[in-house]
Amino acid sequence: MKYASQRIAYWYFSAAMLLFVLQVVFGGLAGAVYVWPNFLAETVPFNIIRMIHTNALIVWLLLGFFGAGYYLIPEETEREIESPLLAYVQLVLLLVGAVAAVVGYLFGVHEGREFLEQPLWVKIAIVIVALIFLYNVTMTVLKGRKTAISSVLLLGMWGLAIFWLFAFYNPANLSLDKLYWWYIVHLWVEGVWELVMASILAFLLIKMTGVDREVIEKWLYAIVGLALFSGLLGTGHHYFWIGAPGYWQWVGSIFSVFEIAPFFAMLIFAFTMVWRGRRDHPNQAAMLWSLGTTVYAFFGAGIWGFLHTLSFVNYYSHGTQVTAAHGHLAFFGAYVMLNLSIITYAMPYLRGVKPYNQALNMWSFWIMTSAMAFMTVTLTFGGVVQVHLQRVLGMYYMEVQDQIALFYWMRLGAGLFVILSVFLFLYSIFGPARVSEPGRSLRVAPTPAP
Ligand code: HEM
Ligand code: HEM
Ligand SMILES: [Fe+2]
Numbered sequence: 001m002k003y004a005s006q007r008i009a010y011w012y013f014s015a016a017m018l019l020f021v022l023q024v025v026f027g028g029l030a031g032a033v034y035v036w037p038n039f040l041a042e043t044v045p046f047n048i049i050r051m052i053h054t055n056a057l058i059v060w061l062l063l064g065f066f067g068a069g070y071y072l073i074p075e076e077t078e079r080e081i082e083s084p085l086l087a088y089v090q091l092v093l094l095l096v097g098a099v100a101a102v103v104g105y106l107f108g109v110h111e112g113r114e115f116l117e118q119p120l121w122v123k124i125a126i127v128i129v130a131l132i133f134l135y136n137v138t139m140t141v142l143k144g145r146k147t148a149i150s151s152v153l154l155l156g157m158w159g160l161a162i163f164w165l166f167a168f169y170n171p172a173n174l175s176l177d178k179l180y181w182w183y184i185v186h187l188w189v190e191g192v193w194e195l196v197m198a199s200i201l202a203f204l205l206i207k208m209t210g211v212d213r214e215v216i217e218k219w220l221y222a223i224v225g226l227a228l229f230s231g232l233l234g235t236g237h238h239y240f241w242i243g244a245p246g247y248w249q250w251v252g253s254i255f256s257v258f259e260i261a262p263f264f265a266m267l268i269f270a271f272t273m274v275w276r277g278r279r280d281h282p283n284q285a286a287m288l289w290s291l292g293t294t295v296y297a298f299f300g301a302g303i304w305g306f307l308h309t310l311s312f313v314n315y316y317s318h319g320t321q322v323t324a325a326h327g328h329l330a331f332f333g334a335y336v337m338l339n340l341s342i343i344t345y346a347m348p349y350l351r352g353v354k355p356y357n358q359a360l361n362m363w364s365f366w367i368m369t370s371a372m373a374f375m376t377v378t379l380t381f382g383g384v385v386q387v388h389l390q391r392v393l394g395m396y397y398m399e400v401q402d403q404i405a406l407f408y409w410m411r412l413g414a415g416l417f418v419i420l421s422v423f424l425f426l427y428s429i430f431g432p433a434r435v436s437e438p439g440r441s442l443r444v445a446p447t448p449a450p
Contacts, residue, residue, distance in 0.1 A: 001349045003074035005081035008088065010350040012067030013343050015095055017426055019060035020336075022102075024419050026053040031412040035405065048105050051117050055105075057331065058115065059098045064339035065160075065196055066090070066133055069153060071346050072203045073137050077144025082136050090132040097125040113177070115185055116167050123167050130161035148217040149206075152224055153199040159192030175243035182238045189330070190234055190301070194227040194262055197297070197338050204290045204345055205270060209277025219269045223262050230258035240311045241318060249311040256309045260302040263334075267294040283355035285362050285428075286345035292369060293341050296333025304329050304376070316391045321404070322383030329376040337369075343429060353433040360431075364424035371417035378414060382407030 001007065026049050033039050033046045040049070070087055074080055081087060101122045104110065110117040118126070134157060141150045166183040202220045206213060236244075236252025270291055281287060304326040308317040317323065348355045382404045390400045 001352065003080050005084045005087075006071050006074050006346075007350065008081060008084055008091075009067040009071035009346060011088070011091055012063050012070060013347065013350070014430075015091065016060040016063035016067060016339065017343075017430075019056045019063065019098065020422060021426070023053055023056035023060060024415075024422050026050075026056065028412070028415050028419055029053075031408070031415045034408040035412055044106065048108070048110075051105050051110060052102055054115055055101065055117065056098075057336075059094070061331075061335045061339060063091075063094065064335075064343070065157070065200075066094075068196075068200050068339070068342045068346075069133065069137055069157065071342065071350075072153070072200070073140055073150055076147045076150040076203070077140050079140060079144040082139040082143075086132050086136050090129050090136075093125055093132075094129045097122045097129070113170065113181065116181070126164060126167075127161070130157075130164065134158060134161060147213070148220050149199045149202050152195050152202075152220055155224075156192045156195030156199065159195065160188060163187045163192065178242045179239070179244065182235055186235045186238055187231065189334070190259055191227065191231040193335065194231065195224055197334060198223040198227070198262075198266060200338060200342055201266060201270060201290060201293070204286065204341060205273045205277075207345070208281040208283070208287055208290070209273050209279070211273045211277040215276075216273065219265070219273075223265050223269065226258070226262040226265055230255055230261060234259045237309045237311075237314065240314055253310045257306065259309075260298075260306055263294075263298045263302040267298045270294040283345055283348065283358070285355070285358045285365065286341060288362055288365055289337060289341035289344050292365060293333065293337040296329065296337055296369065296372075298333075300326065300329030300331075300333035300376070304380075307380075316387050317383065320383045320386045320390070321379045321407070322387065325376045325379035325383055328379065329372065332372045340425065347429045348433075351433065356433040357428040357431060360424060361428035364421045364428060367417055367424065368421035371414045371421060375411050375414035375418070378407050378410040382411075 029040065029044075030046065030049045030053055033041075033049065070081060097118075101118045104119060105117065109119060111119060116123075134154075137150075137157070138154060141154060163184050166180045169180055171177050171180070198220055202216050205211065206216055232255075233251055234256035236248040237256040239248035239252055271294070274287070274291060279287075308314050308322050308326065344361055385404050385407075386400055389395045389403055390397060395403075
């Protein structure tokens with residue numbers, strides 16, 4: 001850790017990991033309801049469990065992005081964060097909002113509208129949180145060294161905050177409601193979050209491979225261009241069946257196919273840099289996560305997105321388990337794994353110890369990625385059978401659910417392995433360190449006092 005204010009990231013990452021546990025545990029509960037329909041029905045109904053699962057996901061990913069920002073901005077700008085105090089205020093505000101939202105959900109207080117269920121005041125708190133972050137980081141960047149990585153990260157975070165404002169606009173007309181709902185849900189993950197992803201990946205690759213900044217920056221600009229070119233009009237792939245004009249069938253289909261390009265570019269980018277650069281970085285686990293992120297993002301977002309993005313395919317697959325398969329692999333591959341990469345990379349520095357528990361961390365990588373892949377394949381098969389029985393043969397929804405119960409059992413099984421691997425991951429980053437850096441906080445092998 002070169003700058004004292006990077007320490008802020010430790011608290012953001014820790015809070016993120018807490019919500020990560022909540023997220024996967026509630027995922028497990030939701031998966032259990034799918035196989036025992038009355039499970040917890042009296043205490044916490046399925047819609048509330050699902051809400052906590054998806055909201056905890058989004059909030060911990062945001063905490064991870066903020067943490068990554070506070071970690072890498074000092075190194076990029078070569079100066080301390082403008083106001084560490086504000087950064088901690090921001091963290092407390094976001095956590096209070098998140099906890100209050102969850103408690104509210106448990107008592108049935110929410111605004112509906114998937115992903116945007118937070119009560120109004122929590123939505124406002126999120127705006128304030130974003131403004132504090134933007135102020136803090138923008139000031140640091142303006143006063144310090146300017147790099148492509150910090151500019152792209154800032155552009156992504158500004159975009160994130162601006163599109164969030166559409167959460168406050170909820171027209172009574174259901175078609176209009178959906179039209180703007182996707183400005184957040186789609187333009188985040190298939191637009192501005194991709195910029196955040198590209199910049200964090202670029203940072204990790206520079207640090208771990210030592211490849212020249214100029215080379216990395218050219219890639220970065222290309223990825224940003226591809227993401228914005230395809231992602232903005234690609235929103236049309238959600239406008240096929242909501243009452244929007246017919247031209248979206250073409251615009252949405254064509255531009256969303258190009259959305260594969262930025263993910264493919266990130267994949268080639270990461271592997272080329274690792275191939276060209278040094279491969280002796282001591283934190284091999286962080287390298288594994290970084291490369292794995294680009295592979296899983298390419299499959300989850302790119303391939304699984306393409307599977308159902310053409311309007312004549314989506315006509316059949318819309319809103320089935322095919323969508324859930326894609327939603328899981330894309331969110332996991334792109335943004336969960338990205339966060340676990342930067343956390344694996346940064347934690348040893350933040351804790352003042354050498355890269356440690358590498359083997360355990362890599363075990364968690366292989367178990368988590370295999371289990372998520374299995375879950376996705378299961379849901380995909382379930383989804384294809386569902387499409388056939390329900391949309392082609394015209395069977396009733398609930399009849400079809402009985403037919404695909406086996407897939408839901410397998411999803412639950414895979415989910416339990418995901419939960420297990422999350423705990424392994426946490427132990428590997430927070431647990432006792434094997435080797436310590438001299439002169440820093442020593443944990444397992446203290447040097448004897450002179
Ligand atoms: C990391 C990036 C991505 C993430 C996190 C993501 C996530 C999701 C999620 C969660 C949904 C379900 C939303 C809902 O209805 O509640 C969804 C839907 C969809 N996604 Fe993605 N996605 C990503 C990238 C892509 C890409 C690149 C494509 C196209 C190539 C794509 C195509 C679609 C389509 C067509 C739907 C609508 C499915 C339906 O009609 O039911 N996605 N995505
Ligand atoms: C880090 C890993 C995970 C991520 C990124 C993730 C993400 C998501 C997302 C984005 C949705 C909404 C899907 C949509 O609208 O199509 C969702 C729903 C769901 N997730 Fe997860 N999830 C994860 C782990 C799990 C685990 C471990 C389980 C356990 C079985 C699980 C079970 C479920 C269930 C049952 C739903 C509701 C699906 C439905 O309504 O049909 N998830 N998850
Ligand atoms: Fe989309």
